[in-house]
Amino acid sequence: MTNEVTLTINGQSVTVPAGTTILKAAERLHIHIPTLCYHPDQEVKANCRMCVVEIEGQRLLQAACSYPVAEGMVVRTNTPKLIHVRRNILELIYSHHPLKCISCQRNGTCELQDVAAELNMQRSLMLKVESRGMDKDKSSPSIIRDPNKCILCGRCVEVCQDVQRVRAIAKENRGYKTVVVPPYGKALIDSTCVNCGQCVQVCPVGALTVHDDTMAIYGAIDAGKILAVQVAPSVRTTIAEALGEEVGTVSTFRLVTALKQLGFTYVFDSDFSADLTIMEEGSELLNRMNTGGTLPLFTSCCPAWVKFCETFFPKELPNLSSAKSPQQMFGAVIKTYFAKKRGIDPANIFSVSVMPCTAKKYECQRPEFHDSGYQDVDCSITVQELSRMIRTAGIDFATLPETPFDSPFGLGSGAGEIFAATGGVMEAALRTVYEVYTGKTLETLEFHAVRGLDGIKEAVIDLDGTSVKVAVVHSLGKAREFMERYEAGEFRDYAFVEFMACPGGCIGGGGNPIRTWDKVKKRTEAVYQQDSEQLPVRKSHEQEGIKQIYREFLDKPLSEKSEELLHTTYVSRADLIRC
Numbered sequence: 001m002t003n004e005v006t007l008t009i010n011g012q013s014v015t016v017p018a019g020t021t022i023l024k025a026a027e028r029l030h031i032h033i034p035t036l037c038y039h040p041d042q043e044v045k046a047n048c049r050m051c052v053v054e055i056e057g058q059r060l061l062q063a064a065c066s067y068p069v070a071e072g073m074v075v076r077t078n079t080p081k082l083i084h085v086r087r088n089i090l091e092l093i094y095s096h097h098p099l100k101c102i103s104c105q106r107n108g109t110c111e112l113q114d115v116a117a118e119l120n121m122q123r124s125l126m127l128k129v130e131s132r133g134m135d136k137d138k139s140s141p142s143i144i145r146d147p148n149k150c151i152l153c154g155r156c157v158e159v160c161q162d163v164q165r166v167r168a169i170a171k172e173n174r175g176y177k178t179v180v181v182p183p184y185g186k187a188l189i190d191s192t193c194v195n196c197g198q199c200v201q202v203c204p205v206g207a208l209t210v211h212d213d214t215m216a217i218y219g220a221i222d223a224g225k226i227l228a229v230q231v232a233p234s235v236r237t238t239i240a241e242a243l244g245e246e247v248g249t250v251s252t253f254r255l256v257t258a259l260k261q262l263g264f265t266y267v268f269d270s271d272f273s274a275d276l277t278i279m280e281e282g283s284e285l286l287n288r289m290n291t292g293g294t295l296p297l298f299t300s301c302c303p304a305w306v307k308f309c310e311t312f313f314p315k316e317l318p319n320l321s322s323a324k325s326p327q328q329m330f331g332a333v334i335k336t337y338f339a340k341k342r343g344i345d346p347a348n349i350f351s352v353s354v355m356p357c358t359a360k361k362y363e364c365q366r367p368e369f370h371d372s373g374y375q376d377v378d379c380s381i382t383v384q385e386l387s388r389m390i391r392t393a394g395i396d397f398a399t400l401p402e403t404p405f406d407s408p409f410g411l412g413s414g415a416g417e418i419f420a421a422t423g424g425v426m427e428a429a430l431r432t433v434y435e436v437y438t439g440k441t442l443e444t445l446e447f448h449a450v451r452g453l454d455g456i457k458e459a460v461i462d463l464d465g466t467s468v469k470v471a472v473v474h475s476l477g478k479a480r481e482f483m484e485r486y487e488a489g490e491f492r493d494y495a496f497v498e499f500m501a502c503p504g505g506c507i508g509g510g511g512n513p514i515r516t517w518d519k520v521k522k523r524t525e526a527v528y529q530q531d532s533e534q535l536p537v538r539k540s541h542e543q544e545g546i547k548q549i550y551r552e553f554l555d556k557p558l559s560e561k562s563e564e565l566l567h568t569t570y571v572s573r574a575d576l577i578r579c
Helices: 020-029 080-094 112-119 155-163 200-202 213-221 236-241 252-262 270-290 302-314 315-318 325-341 361-366 383-390 414-420 424-438 476-487 518-532 544-554 560-566
Strands: 004-009 012-017 052-055 074-076 144-147 170-172 179-181 209-210 227-231 268-270 350-356 379-382 456-465 468-472 496-502
Touching: 004 020, 012 020, 020 074, 020 080, 020 236, 020 379, 052 080, 074 209, 074 325, 080 112, 080 560, 112 379, 155 170, 155 476, 170 200, 200 209, 213 227, 213 350, 213 379, 213 383, 227 252, 227 270, 227 325, 236 252, 236 383, 252 268, 252 383, 268 270, 270 325, 270 414, 270 424, 270 496, 270 544, 270 560, 302 476, 315 476, 325 350, 325 544, 350 361, 350 383, 361 379, 414 424, 414 518, 424 456, 424 468, 424 496, 468 476, 476 496, 496 560
Parallel strands: 004 074, 227 268, 227 350, 350 379, 468 496
Antiparallel strands: 004 012, 052 074, 144 209, 170 179, 456 468
C-alpha cells in the first residue's frame, strides 16, 4: 500500500501523502479555495461549505477542507457552477449578518469581507438582511461580543471549550435560531470567561473583538494629563507585523518614536518591570524553599491564568506568587517612585500599558491594584488598538527614526525580554535564582529544557548540587490538565511552575495581530534573538535600573515597601461556576 497518491486539480498534477485533504493538496499547487469555518490550527468542521469543489464522477459537491484525496482523483475548484454555489452560500450568510462593515472593528481584516471580494460580489444581495436582534454585550472590560455578526463557524467555541477549556461560550438552540452565547443568558462578565481573548484571535468576523479603549487616551491628552506608557516585551515583535511588515520584525525604537508622536510624554520599557518581577518572585521562591513555605510556587504574571485559578482551582491560591504582574508593578512604581523623582502630582499622570493581552484590561481594573493611592494603571491597550491609533494619526511606521526609551526605566534585560515566550519567565527567574542561591556565575544562560511549544514541559535544574524540579505550562487547557493532575497527587515535589494562558505565551496573546502557530514560532525566534544578540544585559539582577530603584526606593526584594507596592492577594471566584 503506497503512502502517497497522485491527483489532478484544475488540470495540474500533484502528489501528496495519503489522507491529505483536497484543500491542502490545492495549497501545494498554490490554488486558493475560499474558506470561512476552516482554521489551520483547529479541527476540521466543514459546516460553512464555502470550500466546496467538484470531483469527477461524483454528483454531489464536496467540502475541500474535509474530503481526503484519492489516487487518480480529478478535482475542479473554479467552475462557473462552483462560483454560483459559493455566491449563494455567501448570500445566505449575509442574510443573517448586519451590513455595517464601515463601522466594524474588523473592517479590512474580516475574512467574510475577503471572501466577498474574492467572489466579486458586486451585485445586490437577493435576500433581505434579518438580524438576530440581540444586544451587543459590552460587559467585559476585555472583549466585545456582537452575536448579530456571528456566522456560526464554531471556531470560538472550539478554542474556548477544547483549547482553553474555560467553556464560557457554547452554541444554543438549533437551525435558524442557533446562537453562540455564555450559558444561562449571562453577560460575558458574569460567565467563567477569563478574558484571554483567544476567541477574538480565531473569530473570522466582528462577532468577537477587543474592547477598544483608545478614546480614553485621546481624552487624557485633551485633558492635559501627563501620559506615561509602558511597552510589553512582545509588542516590539508584533507591532510592525500589525502594520503590515514581516512576521518577527523587531521595531523597538521605531515604536518609541510612534508613541511620542501620538502624544505620550514618557515611554518606558516593560522589560524593566519584568526584571522587577523576577527580583520579587525569585526572592519569594527562595524564601519559600528556605522556610518551608507553600510549594510549588505558581507564577502570577498572567492575569487570565490568575483568574482561571481563582475560578476553577481556588483551593490552590496559596501556591500563587504574591508578586504582581509586570504591568501592575510598573503602574505602582510610576505613580510613586517616578512621580516623586520628577516632582509630578500622581493625580496628573495617566498611566497606559501596551500589551499583547486582552486580560490586562481586566487586570488594571481589579480593586486590588490601587496601591499608589490611585488606579495604578489607568488604561491598557492591545497591539491591535495601538496599530489603529498609528494608522489614524497618519504615521508611516516603516520610515520612522529610532528613539530610545525614557529614563529611569529604559532598556531592560534579556531576561525581561524573554517573558514574551512560554518558558521565558522560568528561564529569567532561573538566571537570577541560580546566582543568588549559589553565589556563583552561570556559565551558560540558556535553559533550553524550559523552551519550546510542548504544552507541559518538565525539567530538573541543578542549583550547584541541589536538584530543583520545575515545569512550564501554556494554554489554559494544559493548565487545567496540570492542575487536575496536581490535585490528584502529581507534581507535589516541584518547586516552581510557570503558567501562561495563551498558546505560545504572551507572543500568542489575544490582543496581538491575528495569529497562527507558524506566526507564533517566528515571533518566538525573534524574542530569543533579541535576548542573545541585541540586549547587553541578560540577567535581571544585573540591570542598572533595577539596582537603582532598590537603592533609592525599595531597599531590597520582599522589603516592607516592596510588599506594599509590588505584591497582592487573590480571591476565590468559584461562585462563577454553575452546574
